Amino acid sequence: MDSRINEIPERTFDLVLQIACPTSENEDPAVLWSFPQDYTDQEFLQTIPKFCFPFDVERVSQSQVGQNFTFVLTDIESKQRFGFCRLTSGCRVCICLLSYLPWFEIYYKFLNTLADHLTKNQENELNDMLNSLYSLPVPKPFTPVNLSVHSYFIAPDINGLPTIPESRNLTEYFVAVDVNNMLHLYASMLHERRIIITSSKLSTLTACVHGSAAMLFPMNWQHIYIPVLPPHLLDYCCAPMPYLVGVHLSLLERVRSRSLEDVVILNVDTNTLESPQDDLQNLPSDVVHSLKSKLKKQSTSTGSGVARAFLRAQAALFGSYRDALRYKPGEPVTFCEESFVAHRSSTMRNFLEMAVNLQLFKQFIDGRLAKLNAGRGFTDLFEEEISEGGFCGSNSRSYQQWVHTVKRGGVLINTAMTKAKSHAKRGIRRLKQREEEDDGPFCSGSPTSTKSLSPRRLQKRRHHYYAKSSMGCPDFAIDDDELDTASKISSEDSGEIPSYTEDSDDSYSLELDTDSSHQGQMNLLEEILDSLSTTSTEHGKLSAAKSLDFFRSMDDIDYKAPERAEVEGRRCVA
Numbered sequence: 001m002d003s004r005i006n007e008i009p010e011r012t013f014d015l016v017l018q019i020a021c022p023t024s025e026n027e028d029p030a031v032l033w034s035f036p037q038d039y040t041d042q043e044f045l046q047t048i049p050k051f052c053f054p055f056d057v058e059r060v061s062q063s064q065v066g067q068n069f070t071f072v073l074t075d076i077e078s079k080q081r082f083g084f085c086r087l088t089s090g091c092r093v094c095i096c097l098l099s100y101l102p103w104f105e106i107y108y109k110f111l112n113t114l115a116d117h118l119t120k121n122q123e124n125e126l127n128d129m130l131n132s133l134y135s136l137p138v139p140k141p142f143t144p145v146n147l148s149v150h151s152y153f154i155a156p157d158i159n160g161l162p163t164i165p166e167s168r169n170l171t172e173y174f175v176a177v178d179v180n181n182m183l184h185l186y187a188s189m190l191h192e193r194r195i196i197i198t199s200s201k202l203s204t205l206t207a208c209v210h211g212s213a214a215m216l217f218p219m220n221w222q223h224i225y226i227p228v229l230p231p232h233l234l235d236y237c238c239a240p241m242p243y244l245v246g247v248h249l250s251l252l253e254r255v256r257s258r259s260l261e262d263v264v265i266l267n268v269d270t271n272t273l274e275s276p277q278d279d280l281q282n283l284p285s286d287v288v289h290s291l292k293s294k295l296k297k298q299s300t301s302t303g304s305g306v307a308r309a310f311l312r313a314q315a316a317l318f319g320s321y322r323d324a325l326r327y328k329p330g331e332p333v334t335f336c337e338e339s340f341v342a343h344r345s346s347t348m349r350n351f352l353e354m355a356v357n358l359q360l361f362k363q364f365i366d367g368r369l370a371k372l373n374a375g376r377g378f379t380d381l382f383e384e385e386i387s388e389g390g391f392c393g394s395n396s397r398s399y400q401q402w403v404h405t406v407k408r409g410g411v412l413i414n415t416a417m418t419k420a421k422s423h424a425k426r427g428i429r430r431l432k433q434r435e436e437e438d439d440g441p442f443c444s445g446s447p448t449s450t451k452s453l454s455p456r457r458l459q460k461r462r463h464h465y466y467a468k469s470s471m472g473c474p475d476f477a478i479d480d481d482e483l484d485t486a487s488k489i490s491s492e493d494s495g496e497i498p499s500y501t502e503d504s505d506d507s508y509s510l511e512l513d514t515d516s517s518h519q520g521q522m523n524l525l526e527e528i529l530d531s532l533s534t535t536s537t538e539h540g541k542l543s544a545a546k547s548l549d550f551f552r553s554m555d556d557i558d559y560k561a562p563e564r565a566e567v568e569g570r571r572c573v574a
Contacts (some may be wrong), residue, residue, distance in 0.1 A: 003367070004220050005158065006079040009100035012133050013107075014081075015039055017050045021057055021092045025231050029053060032093070035130045044098075048071075052085055052094040054202070054230040056250035068108045069202035070210065071228050073098075080225075087202075088118070101138070104210070105168055106153050115150065161307040161381060162214060164298075172204050173211030174306055176268045179295045183288065185212055187279035188264045190317075192223065192242040192358055195491040199268040202228060208268050209246040215310040218382040219318075222359040237263070242359075242529035261392070282354070284347050287316045311385050317351065319382075319391030321365065325372075332373045335365050362367065464560070 018032040029049035039045065063446065071083040084097045084107040095111050095118070110133070117126035132147045139145050141157035163169040176199075177185070188195055194437070197212070199205040209227040213220075224243035229236060229251070236245060237255045247255055249269065264275045280288060291435040294309035324340035327333040341352045355361050371378050386392055 004074075004078065004080045004225075005102060006075075006077075006081075006100040007136055012101060012136050013097050013099040015044070015048075015098040016114070016130060017045075017048060017052075017096045017098075019052050019094045019096060021053050024058060025056075027396055029094075035127075036134065047477040048096060048098065050084060050232055051083055051228070051230050052096050053091075054228045054251075055248040056231070057091075060248075060250050067203065068111065069228055070104065071206070071230075072225060074225070082371070084108060084111060086115055088115050103156055104552065105166070106156065108168070109153075123298075152536060160382075161217075161304040161311065162211075163304045164302050164306060167211075167526070168215065169207040169414065170306060172207035172467040174298075176204055176208060176271070177266070178271055179292060179299075181266060181271060181273045182212075182215075182295065183292060184273050184275060184280050185264070185266055186291075186313075187283055188213060188277075189213070189221065189358075190358070191279045191282070191354070192263060193264050193275075193279070194237075194239070194242055194262045194359065195244045195266070196237060196247055196252075196255065197245070197266045197268060198247045198249050198252045201269075202248060204268055205246045205248065208266075208391045209244065213244060215307070216360060217307075217314065218380060219314070219364045220362040222363050234258070237388060284317070284351055286347070287313050290316070308385075311381060312389060315382060315385040315389055315391045317348075318355070318361065318364075319386035319389070321368070322386065333369055333499055335369060374483060382388060 016035040018034075020030045020032055024030050029052060031049060033356070034045070037175050051073075054069075067087050071085070073081045073083065075081055079100065080102075081098060081100050082102055084099065084104070086095045086108070088095065095114055097107055097111060099107065101107075108131075113129065114126055117123070117129075128459075129147050129151065136145065138375075141159075143155045143157055144152060145155060146152045164174060165171045185195070197205065197208050199208065206227040209366060213225070221244050223241055224236060224239060224245065226233070226243070226245040227234065228246045228248065229250060231254075234251060234255055235258070236243065237247070237260060238258050249267075254405040262276050264273065266273045266293075280568075291309055291313040292366070295306065295313070298305040298309065321335070321340060324336045325333055326336050326339075337356045341356060342350060368378070
């Protein structure tokens, strides 16, 4: 599963419940009211209340657990549905909103408003807000949405990097857990361990679970994922498969009494981490050192620095997957595990030998291949980080051109590749005909124009082109002996990653373009690359989330909706 987020939900939320806390764990929570009233899924109506009081109800008061938290349910398609909760009346009542949208800040503030209306017995205002949001089509990112005269919000961009302090999850996680423990937890997740995070405050607990999992971007935790575990599901901690769960501190003693083996436990309250393995030692030391240094520099900074530091680490660890992509004309793009592992340096090789067996990596590769073979293409923050950091052997501009070509080419890339081969074969036939004629005077034209070259000089020029391809543009090569075996995307497998600069690619493109004005001249290389090259698009800069402006009047701010092109520039191309 490339993404656990439902990208096309039907509505902004599905259900809102007000639930009364039971006096003991032997009783079931009671639903006081629901919206919409005609909600018919009885299984959900029975399941959700049990997640709304995930602590020892006989021992804990509101001052100990906080007010807002989030649980997660997984549907039949492995998509996450979020339960946003707010505890009121001394932890005796919970308001829960169920939605596929991970709008944490939006829904926490929305629940605060609902709680105020309930406290003041303002049922009409409460129903008006619920009806407005329920009937609202899911807005696009950065779109202002009015719910009432004094209440509005701006739809967040869930595809951008989380920022501090706008992202509540990342902010609480970074404040509560020190850098060393963040690194150890990150390493444990990359090894897909059984992980328990615990805290006495539910808001901090679920924020740390969500915040730590988000640092795996663009990958997703693929195993059991329960940000807060209710008492009736504590046996999940004994599951023999990987999991990432949050357990309220009031229930941790019961969890420890069970048979736990090889479990990593992070206590957020004491900022201590217990682990039977030192997974951090298995990560390449240069990646760890760089990540640690960047995180320490972010200790007093706001913005996306923390998320970008983890993104850079992910790019350094997995970015060379591009060089292991393989394709042949008329066949799907595939991924070569042996090449992915073998071509890296020895310090990286041990980690990658383990990484290729991780579910989070397998699902990531499957998702990338599915997009390429469907002709969809992709350009996201991760790919940009790979290119900017030089974490792959192939030239970044050539890669962007190739991806865009696949996007245009369709399921098996037949269109672009067949056209290129047809151009090349036709050019070779013309060259053979000219070999029978005298060379004659050279014609004016580009240095790459085959009309201005004798067969011997043409052969030399072709070898020169192949040499350049192996260094800077390995996306498409034509073999002297067998033209049909030409198509592949990868640099040659080697122990070191070649460096590159954008200037070398620019000069090569310029060399090919110098002959474009000479009509009627047959330019073999230009004809081939003409069917492959495209213009890469630039992406706009990320904007900080504006979800904290939820409860201000539209008249209080000078807000201007971004231009469509600017908004699209911020979004990842699906």
